[in-house]
Amino acid sequence: MLVGDSFAWLSCDEGSEAEPAVNVITDWDNGTDVRDLSDMLQAESSTASILDGHFSFSLNGDGHTEIAISSDYGGPVAQTIALEGVDLVTGFADDQAIIQHLLDNGKLVAD
Secondary structure (H helix, E strand, O other), X not given: OXXXXXXXXXXXXXXXXXXXXXXXXXXXXXXXXXXXXXXHHOOOOOOHHHHOOOEEEEEOOOOOXXXXXXXXXXXXXXXXXXXXXXXXXXXXXXXXXXXXXXXXXXXEEOO
């Protein structure tokens, strides 16, 4: 039984270094929703240490989480996802800790 939403981003969804694609999700539920970035990342491993080179998390002044994603490890941002009204940042030491939490709880699919 599927509970919640699964949001998937494909490699064709990403923008460019000059103009990254931007998606705003207004109804994100931390308890049940899942991010699927496996097609976009095509990472050789979905460990937090590898994925840390693809993600940057920040909390903007409005209390929304912004996720900057690079399809290439350490490369330019090609996709930004804004989660309105969601704080994924507070309580975590760094991006790698956020990623590990998402992986451990089945909230991030990257391979």
